[in-house]
Amino acid sequence: MDGSGLPETRSTCPYCGVGCGVLLRPDGQGGMDVRGDPDHPANHARLCSKGSALAETIGLEHRLLAPRVDGRDCDWDSALQHVADRFSDTIARHGPDSVGFYVSGQLLTEDYYVANKLMKGFIGSANIDTNSRLCMASSVAGHKRAFGTDTVPGTYEDLDAADLVVLVGSNLAWCHPVLYQRLLAARKARGTRIVVIDPRRTATCDSADMHLALAPGSDVALFNRLLTTLYEGGALDAGYLRQTNGFDRAIETAFSDDARVTGLSPDRIEAFCELWMRTEKVVTIYSQGVNQSSSGSDKVNAILNCHLATGRIGKPGMGPLSVTGQPNAMGGREVGGLANMLACHLDLENPDHRAAVRSFWDAPQMPDAPGLKAVDMFRAVGDGRIKALWIIHTNPAVSMPEADAVRDAIAGCDFTVVSDITAATDTARLADVLLPATAWAEKEGTVTNSDRTISRQRSVLPAPGAARPDWAILAELGRRMGFDRAFDYASPAEIFREYATLSGIAGQFGRDFDISGLARMTDAAYAGLVPVRWPVTAMRAGGRFFADGGFFHADGKARFVPVSYRAPASKTGPRYPFRLNTGRLRDQWHTMTRTALSPRLAAHMPEPFIELHPEDAAAQGIAPADLVQVQSPHGRAILRARITDSVQPGQVFAPMHWTGETAPSARIDGLVAAETDPVSGQPESKASVVALSRFKAA
Numbered sequence: 241m242d243g244s245g246l247p248e249t250r251s252t253c254p255y256c257g258v259g260c261g262v263l264l265r266p267d268g269q270g271g272m273d274v275r276g277d278p279d280h281p282a283n284h285a286r287l288c289s290k291g292s293a294l295a296e297t298i299g300l301e302h303r304l305l306a307p308r309v310d311g312r313d314c315d316w317d318s319a320l321q322h323v324a325d326r327f328s329d330t331i332a333r334h335g336p337d338s339v340g341f342y343v344s345g346q347l348l349t350e351d352y353y354v355a356n357k358l359m360k361g362f363i364g365s366a367n368i369d370t371n372s373r374l375c376m377a378s379s380v381a382g383h384k385r386a387f388g389t390d391t392v393p394g395t396y397e398d399l400d401a402a403d404l405v406v407l408v409g410s411n412l413a414w415c416h417p418v419l420y421q422r423l424l425a426a427r428k429a430r431g432t433r434i435v436v437i438d439p440r441r442t443a444t445c446d447s448a449d450m451h452l453a454l455a456p457g458s459d460v461a462l463f464n465r466l467l468t469t470l471y472e473g474g475a476l477d478a479g480y481l482r483q484t485n486g487f488d489r490a491i492e493t494a495f496s497d498d499a500r501v502t503g504l505s506p507d508r509i510e511a512f513c514e515l516w517m518r519t520e521k522v523v524t525i526y527s528q529g530v531n532q533s534s535s536g537s538d539k540v541n542a543i544l545n546c547h548l549a550t551g552r553i554g555k556p557g558m559g560p561l562s563v564t565g566q567p568n569a570m571g572g573r574e575v576g577g578l579a580n581m582l583a584c585h586l587d588l589e590n591p592d593h594r595a596a597v598r599s600f601w602d603a604p605q606m607p608d609a610p611g612l613k614a615v616d617m618f619r620a621v622g623d624g625r626i627k628a629l630w631i632i633h634t635n636p637a638v639s640m641p642e643a644d645a646v647r648d649a650i651a652g653c654d655f656t657v658v659s660d661i662t663a664a665t666d667t668a669r670l671a672d673v674l675l676p677a678t679a680w681a682e683k684e685g686t687v688t689n690s691d692r693t694i695s696r697q698r699s700v701l702p703a704p705g706a707a708r709p710d711w712a713i714l715a716e717l718g719r720r721m722g723f724d725r726a727f728d729y730a731s732p733a734e735i736f737r738e739y740a741t742l743s744g745i746a747g748q749f750g751r752d753f754d755i756s757g758l759a760r761m762t763d764a765a766y767a768g769l770v771p772v773r774w775p776v777t778a779m780r781a782g783g784r785f786f787a788d789g790g791f792f793h794a795d796g797k798a799r800f801v802p803v804s805y806r807a808p809a810s811k812t813g814p815r816y817p818f819r820l821n822t823g824r825l826r827d828q829w830h831t832m833t834r835t836a837l838s839p840r841l842a843a844h845m846p847e848p849f850i851e852l853h854p855e856d857a858a859a860q861g862i863a864p865a866d867l868v869q870v871q872s873p874h875g876r877a878i879l880r881a882r883i884t885d886s887v888q889p890g891q892v893f894a895p896m897h898w899t900g901e902t903a904p905s906a907r908i909d910g911l912v913a914a915e916t917d918p919v920s921g922q923p924e925s926k927a928s929v930v931a932l933s934r935f936k937a938a
């Protein structure tokens with residue numbers, strides 16, 4: 241209760257991976273007050289502009305309130321039977337790999353678990369992938385290569401204790417604002433130094449001691465130079481290195497790389513390397529500028545190599561920290577909601593792991609090879625290999641690279657189901673069947689944030705119309721496809737207990753992800769669950785990993801991964817001379833299906849734009865506020881010019897939020913090439929090539 245006497249409910253913000261706790265007080269008329277939860281370890285009462293405006297985004301405008309088949313409202317029974325029949329028929333005629341699920345980091349962990357179980361254990365395909373593939377798949381791949389599992393070593397508390405925080409490809413001030421507030425508070429208290437490594441001068445640079453505006457995609461060369469500096473400067477931790485393998489090859493490869501490709505002066509590079517080397521308590525935060533790259537996994541490992549070489553990992557104030565874009569990107573990783581993973585950090589390609597999960601689920605089948613990752617999945621939709629597709633809480637017709645081709649692929653798919661809170665997305669308009677799902681403030685379940693903290697989301701508003709929770713929709717489909725017993729769930733608490741029990745089996749295989757300590761929670765305990773960082777076992781709750789080694793490769797040692805600079809996959813040239821960087825704005829979220837409902841948020845940046853350097857604007861005859869035609873090999877957009885030296889000559893930046901619904905000529909991901917990292921499958925969203933010209937209306 242707060243001072244007004246009305247009950248408040250603890251929940252979690254549904255936007256970014258910081259995972260802030262919120263206190264919600266409904267007004268009984270469909271609205272509510274929102275404030276930051278002072279007891280949540282991620283935010284200690286802080287909220288950013290998006291979190292503060294949550295109450296403005298819960299209205300029923302554009303809500304999907306009833307199932308729709310072929311454009312007509314119908315009841316759940318008819319809609320779900322139709323979906324079950326079409327999926328079953330497609331599988332019977334073309335095999336399990338002829339269907340796919342494309343899901344989202346917006347799903348709660350319990351929803352994600354059921355979707356993954358249905359596809360991998362019962363349909364018998366690994367064709368389930370997620371929009372988190374666009375967000376942090378390279379970090380997952382980098383962690384697995386170095387540590388043996390997808391383990392985040394550090395915690396947010398490390399930011400409070402660090403003396404140097406290096407932000408690589410991360411506009412923390414806008415994309416993870418509460419973490420940024422936390423960093424600024426630490427800086428005030430202890431003088432934390434901040435270095436930003438980013439081709440663009442972002443809002444985060446305003447408080448940086450150093451900004452290294454390196455050439456796009458050259459992070460590996462910079463961190464290789466750091467590794468050689470640490471070696472030559474005698475800064476290696478010989479004791480810690482004994483808990484690792486592969487240093488000799490990694491350092492040899494690092495010496496063969498050439499830091500001049502960064503475009504940074506030798507003095508700047510040396511100043512950065514010296515500062516890193518001479519500061520013991522260093523945290524390296526990285527985000528989409530690292531992950532969204534055709535060399536994203538190598539960038540991650542170049543960073544991890546430096547922390548492993550110095551033993552600066554898993555100790556207070558030290559370590560690498562990947563920050564995720566979505567509220568439950570981490571939960572999706574934990575339940576194996578990616579095409580190449582099994583639940584609870586078990587490996588799809590490991591026969592013992594497969595057998596254990598199959599036995600636990602009593603599943604009729606289990607694929608033994610990875611399914612199609614996001615980009616390949618939509619290619620398979622386009623060429624007819626996937627004939628039935630279910631898209632959940634995401635808008636790939638706008639947000640996938642080469643979005644025009646993805647939109648055409650979905651339009652041409654034999655059978656497409658979309659479950660979402662709204663029918664007003666570019667993707668929902670293409671669906672044969674629309675299923676109304678409950679929204680953030682109407683759902684019960686859990687999410688995991690970027691520092692492994694599991695928090696509850698709780699419902700404070702009734703489900704509108706016929707909307708249902710995602711876990712219930714998925715479980716009902718499973719039952720209607722003939723898997724009654726496996727999907728006979730009564731509540732998210734029941735799903736969570738099953739998942740926590742399975743994690744104990746993963747623990748027996750020596751995996752990191754183990755929450756078996758929560759497997760016997762009663763419904764009441766689940767209802768009252770307070771934020772808790774995994775692992776949670778009988779022996780341990782939370783903390784950091786790897787301070788004393790103890791990695792998850794078979795020999796218990798970490799791996800150095802030798803990595804060399806690779807240029808972005810798309811090459812500039814006379815036809816497409818500019819490199820396009822895409823990103824997020826402070827006050828918008830994904831394709832704006834929620835944040836656009838808040839006038840306050842929309843006022844921050846009311847229209848789509850492109851940032852270009854004054855020299856380039858002059859050369860192209862473009863004046864401030866002119867409309868600019870942006871042409872890539874894959875699409876075209878018309879955007880307002882913002883002329884600024886925050887981007888370097890030859891580079892342009894455009895935000896990715898606007899859609900065919902909000903600004904038909906500004907679908908940025910229509911311009912982006914579907915080039916992917918060979919290890920992670922993550923698309924390179926920040927280094928496509930484009931041509932610019934002043935737009936003249938016909």
Ligand code: SF4
Pocket residue numbers: 253254255256257258259260283286287288289290291292416417418419
């Ligand atoms: Fe929500 Fe992220 Fe803002 Fe926290 S920082 S309030 S999780 S959007």
